[in-house]
Amino acid sequence: MPAPLPKCPRCDQEWVRAYRFKDDGAAFSLCAECDSLWWQQEALEIAAARFLDDVVAERLGDCNPWSTRVWADVIEPVNECR
Known part of the structure; x- marks a missing residue:
């Protein structure tokens, strides 16, 4: 059974999940x-937190990376079931 997902320490509203950049597979938590x-x-x-917009830019x-893109163009969730 996979470990439970951690709650975001910044907003305490959502779970932190594994993602990666589509271009090079660089992994991160979001x-x-x-x-x-x-x-x-x-x-x-x-x-240690950064903002996704800043990292993608x-x-x-590109100072405005979402003007012609959506998340699915740049990042993808990592399958959490192992």
């Missing part, structure tokens, strides 16, 4: 409620 992102090796702490070199 709260879909507040868009907080943690790289795979980071502890789920408020101080930096990776794509």
